[in-house]
Each structure stands twice: as structure tokens, then as C-alpha cells.
Amino acid sequence: MLVDFFTYDFLRYTFFTGMLIGIIAPLLGTFIVVRRLSLIADALSHVTLAGIAFGLMMEKLFLIPIPALYSGMAFSVFGSVLIEKLRSVYNAYQEIAIPIILSGGVGLSVIFIAVADGFNTDLFNYLFGSVSAVSQNDFFMILTISIFVILVVAFFYKELFTLSFDEEHATISGIHAKSIHLLFIVLTALVIAASIRIVGVLLVSALMTLPVAAAMRLAKGFKQMMYLSILFGEISVIVGIISGYYLNIPPGGTIVMVSIFILLLSIGMKKFNFRLKKVRETG
Amino acid sequence: MMESVVSLKNVSYSYEKKPVLTSIDFEIPRGSFMGLVGPNGGGKTTLIKLMLGLLKPDEGSIELFGRPLEYVKDRSKIGFVSQKANTFNKGFPATVFEVVSTGLTAKIGYFKFMNKQHKAKILKAIEQVGMSEYAHQNIGNLSGGQQQRIFIARALVNDPELIILDEPTVGVDYENVKRFYELLHRLHDKNNITLLLVTHDTGTMTEHATDIVCLNKTLHFHGKPNEYTSLSEKDLSRIYGHPVNIVVHNH
Numbered sequence: 001m002l003v004d005f006f007t008y009d010f011l012r013y014t015f016f017t018g019m020l021i022g023i024i025a026p027l028l029g030t031f032i033v034v035r036r037l038s039l040i041a042d043a044l045s046h047v048t049l050a051g052i053a054f055g056l057m058m059e060k061l062f063l064i065p066i067p068a069l070y071s072g073m074a075f076s077v078f079g080s081v082l083i084e085k086l087r088s089v090y091n092a093y094q095e096i097a098i099p100i101i102l103s104g105g106v107g108l109s110v111i112f113i114a115v116a117d118g119f120n121t122d123l124f125n126y127l128f129g130s131v132s133a134v135s136q137n138d139f140f141m142i143l144t145i146s147i148f149v150i151l152v153v154a155f156f157y158k159e160l161f162t163l164s165f166d167e168e169h170a171t172i173s174g175i176h177a178k179s180i181h182l183l184f185i186v187l188t189a190l191v192i193a194a195s196i197r198i199v200g201v202l203l204v205s206a207l208m209t210l211p212v213a214a215a216m217r218l219a220k221g222f223k224q225m226m227y228l229s230i231l232f233g234e235i236s237v238i239v240g241i242i243s244g245y246y247l248n249i250p251p252g253g254t255i256v257m258v259s260i261f262i263l264l265l266s267i268g269m270k271k272f273n274f275r276l277k278k279v280r281e282t283g
Numbered sequence: 284m285m286e287s288v289v290s291l292k293n294v295s296y297s298y299e300k301k302p303v304l305t306s307i308d309f310e311i312p313r314g315s316f317m318g319l320v321g322p323n324g325g326g327k328t329t330l331i332k333l334m335l336g337l338l339k340p341d342e343g344s345i346e347l348f349g350r351p352l353e354y355v356k357d358r359s360k361i362g363f364v365s366q367k368a369n370t371f372n373k374g375f376p377a378t379v380f381e382v383v384s385t386g387l388t389a390k391i392g393y394f395k396f397m398n399k400q401h402k403a404k405i406l407k408a409i410e411q412v413g414m415s416e417y418a419h420q421n422i423g424n425l426s427g428g429q430q431q432r433i434f435i436a437r438a439l440v441n442d443p444e445l446i447i448l449d450e451p452t453v454g455v456d457y458e459n460v461k462r463f464y465e466l467l468h469r470l471h472d473k474n475n476i477t478l479l480l481v482t483h484d485t486g487t488m489t490e491h492a493t494d495i496v497c498l499n500k501t502l503h504f505h506g507k508p509n510e511y512t513s514l515s516e517k518d519l520s521r522i523y524g525h526p527v528n529i530v531v532h533n534h
């Protein structure tokens with residue numbers, strides 16, 4: 001059955017790309033979840049859609065081919081910088097940045113798509129992901145992004161963790177909170193742009209948060225949670241892509257359903273462990 | 284001249300137009316265990332934020348270890364345990380070891396990784412607060428008093444010369460408050476750490492502190508614990524009401 005994935009180039013690239021985003025999405029997701037920023041991922045994915053739509057429009061109107069990955073990435077990164085800006089402008093109401101960016105992204109997307117006359121299957125693929133959308137070029141770009149993201153997180157791990165745990169204390173001790181936040185949100189934007197072809201705009205934030213939510217139930221510490229999230233992310237992506245392909249369902253749907261299944265298992269397991277402990281204690 | 288770790292000269296501060304501190308002259312002598320008391324809203328937390336460089340005084344100057352605060356780049360000599368330590372997100376998935384390690388982040392510096400010595404330091408700080416057996420437990424599973432010890436360990440991990448604690452015992456039960464003071468006492472005596480403690484339990488504090496300062500917009504009292512406890516109720520209400528002369532003291 002799996003033979004298709006090694007026979008057809010496009011499937012192979014999708015598969016490897018899936019394995020990459022299965023690492024980087026939960027990796028950043030760990031910090032996003034503990035900082036309670038899950039909705040920012042959603043806002044950024046909608047801005048990415050606007051970028052993709054912009055690419056489609058340019059191609060349609062002016063015959064300038066801009067690869068969707070690049071225009072999506074450019075919008076996403078720009079959106080992320082804007083969010084940080086808005087968050088400092090509305091210091092007391094930081095979450096207001098999210099609906100502003102999210103609705104802005106959707107508004108722009110609708111306009112670009114309408115102008116490009118492109119409400120078709122292409123759009124459907126962007127919303128829910130596709131197994132056949134990753135080109136060789138895309139793959140190498142996403143590989144580059146992944147290496148970059150993993151290196152930056154490795155080098156700034158202790159700062160990211162310290163800031164997530166206690167921002168005030170981190171600032172007092174001399175960590176440059178603003179710069180690190182900006183760096184982090186730009187990384188998030190890159191990861192979202194990289195993930196969208198496979199998971200789709202509507203479900204990309206799920207891949208960043210659901211594996212983390214499951215890992216949180218089981219892990220004792222932060223690092224352990226990070227590794228578990230990546231493991232769960234990988235399982236979701238691999239099982240999701242393969243089943244999506246054979247069942248002819250967009251992979252966004254199957255990947256998310258696998259992550260939800262893992263989440264339910266982890267909730268059940270914790271309950272089961274808890275009961276076991278009680279039984280042992282009471283003898 | 285007496286050596287002081289922090290000295291404030293004629294410091295004033297207002298939030299927008301609301302004056303909170305006026306002409307504060309205040310020194311923390313090296314080796315002292317200073318208790319800072321005063322009514323709620325009296326400006327204690329604000330004073331601490333000024334010392335930590337989180338706020339800039341409108342007037343006056345602040346020195347740390349004999350140098351102007353702006354020039355003291357290395358803040359690791361001051362440990363800080365905030366009021367917030369009681370209200371942090373208890374669900375945060377971190378082990379005791381991981382929490383204490385955050386105290387070292389700035390000192391290790393960017394682009395550098397934690398090494399064996401750092402890890403040994405972290406374990407030692409956890410040992411100093413008597414929490415070794417919990418080093419790899421989730422911090423959320425500990426009691427309030429135990430969590431507070433972990434935040435002390437986070438401050439200790441840098442070998443600070445001064446630790447500032449802002450109402451650390453709020454919400455901690457009596458038995459644990461007692462043990463908490465024993466811990467502070469030990470750090471002060473054995474490790475020669477200067478302490479500045481903001482608190483409301485003046486009863487327990489006067490048994491341990493070497494100096495007491497009372498703040499309500501300005502300094503209203505500065506003296507020894509026995510002088511503070513011998514103040515009559517009338518004196519105290521006067522102190523909490525309007526200014527009296529600062530008690531001058533020599534070591």
C-alpha cells in the first residue's frame with residue numbers, strides 16, 4: 001500500500017514535507033500554547049491565505065508567476081510583525097490584535113481571490129490541504145525553513161522558555177523580551193506558511209496546538225512536553241497523510257482527526273493512571 | 284562610611300500625575316536583613332521596581348553596589364522574588380529544575396548552552412532550600428510554601444549578594460511561614476546574603492530582621508526591630524498617617 005509514496009515523486013515530497021512540519025509545528029506550538037497565544041496561529045494562517053491569493057491574482061492578471069509558498073510567507077511574516085506592533089499599541093488589550101489581523105487577512109483574501117476569479121479547487125486545496133500540492137522546489141524551501149527554525153529554537157531555547165514561564169522576571173534579569181518575541185512570532189509565521197499546503201489554512205493551528213494539548217496531560221516538565229508533542233505531531237501527520245491519500249480526503253482533515261484521537265487517548269490515559277494509583281494507595 | 288548594596292538619594296516617583304513616593308533617602312547596608320512594612324498602596328512595590336530598574340525615578344538617584352543603576356549591566360547580583368510568585372500559572376508544565384534554571388538564563392547569555400557547572404549550580408540552589416527530592420517533579424504539584432522555596436532557589440542560583448522579596452508569604456500557612464523565615468535566616472547568617480523583605484506579618488519578621496523601614500509615600504520610620512515593637516499603637520497610627528522624623532542609626 002505504502003508503495004505509492006515511494007513510486008510517485010509528488011507523494012514522496014508531500015510525505016517528507018509532512019514529516020518536517022510534524023516536527024516544527026508542534027515545536028513552536030509548545031511555546032504558543034503555554035503563552036496562551038493559540039489564536040495568533042489562526043490569525044497568521046488567514047494572513048498567509050491572503051498572500052497565497054495575492055500570488056494567484058498576480059499570475060492571473062499580470063502573468064507574473066509568484067510561487068504561492070513565497071507570497072504566503074511574505075504576507076505571514078509581515079502579518080506577524082504587525083501583530084507584535086498592535087500588541088504593544090494595545091498593551092492592556094493585547095488579544096485585540098488577533099481579530100484585527102484575522103479579519104484583515106480574510107478580507108484581503110476574498111478580494112484577491114474574487115479579482116483573480118479563482119473560487120475553485122485550488123482554493124479548496126489551500127483551505128483543507130492537499131497531498132499532491134508539494135513540488136520539489138517547495139520541498140527544498142520548506143526543508144530550509146525547518147532547519148532554520150530548529151536551529152533558532154535550539155539556540156534561543158533557554159530565553160524562549162524563561163520568557164514563557166515568567167516574563168517579568170526574565171525582563172528584570174536582562175533578557176530582551178521584545179526582540180525575542182519578535183523573533184519567535186516571525187518563526188511562527190514561517191512555520192505556518194510552510195505547513196499550509198499540507199494541512200490547509202483552516203487547520204494549521206490545530207497541528208500546532210493539539211499535539212501540545214495531548215503532551216501537556218502526560219509530561220512532567222517542559223522539555224519532555226516538547227518532545228512528546230513532536231512525537232504526537234509526527235504520528236498525526238504520517239497517519240493523516242497516508243489515510244487521506246487512500247481515502248481520498250484532504251489531509252488537513254485526517255491529520256487533525258488523528259491528533260484529536262491522540263488527545264482523547266492521553267486524557268483517558270491520565271485518568272486511568274490516576275485511578276491505578278488510587279487503587280494501589282488504598283491497597 | 285558604611286557600605287551599602289542599594290542607596291537611594293532623594294528619590295521621587297509618580298504614576299502619571301499621582302505622586303507615590305516623595306524624597307526617599309534610603310540605604311540597605313551590606314549584611315542587613317531589612318524588613319519593609321507599610322500600608323497597602325504605600326509604595327513598597329514601586330520602590331522595589333525602582334531599585335530593579337523597571338521604573339525610572341522622576342527625581343533623585345539610585346546606586347547599586349556603589350555605582351549608578353544605569354551602569355550596572357550585570358543584574359545577577361540581585362535576586363528577586365515577586366508577589367506574583369504566589370499567583371503564577373500553576374498548570375505550567377515545568378519541573379522544579381527547569382524553573383530554577385530560568386534564573387541562570389541571562390547570566391549564561393545568548394547563543395550559549397547550559398553546561399555541567401550550570402546544572403550543578405541549579406541542583407545546589409535547590410538543595411539550599413531543602414527541595415532536592417522534588418527536583419524533577421512538576422512545580423504545579425507542590426504546595427504554596429514549597430513553590431515559594433523554589434522561587435527563592437531561582438534567585439539563589441546566581442549567588443546574589445542581595446535578595447529582594449515582595450510579600451512572599453501571602454497565602455502561605457503559619458507552619459510554612461515559620462519554616463520560610465528559618466530559611467531566610469539561614470541564608471542571611473550562613474551565606475551572608477543581604478535581604479530586603481516586604482511583608483505584613485510584622486510579628487514574625489521583627490524576630491528575624493536587623494532593621495525595619497516603614498513606608499507610606501515617604502519613609503516614616505527607620506530603626507531596629509525592638510524600637511519598632513516598642514512603638515505604641517498611637518505612634519503606629521501616626522506613622523501610617525503622616526510623616527515623623529526618620530530614626531537615624533549607626534552600625
Ligand SMILES: Nc1ncnc2c1ncn2[C@@H]1O[C@H](COP(=O)(O)OP(=O)(O)O)[C@@H](O)[C@H]1O
Pocket residue numbers: 298303321322323324325326327328329330
Ligand atoms: N502601574 C501603575 N499605574 C498607576 N498607579 C499605580 C501603578 N502601580 C501602583 N500604582 C499605585 O501606586 C500606589 C503604590 O502602589 P504599590 O507600590 O503597589 O504599593 P504597595 O506595594 O505598598 O502596596 C498605589 O496607590 C497604587 O494604586
Ligand SMILES: [Mg+2]
Pocket residue numbers: 327328329366449
Ligand atoms: Mg505591593
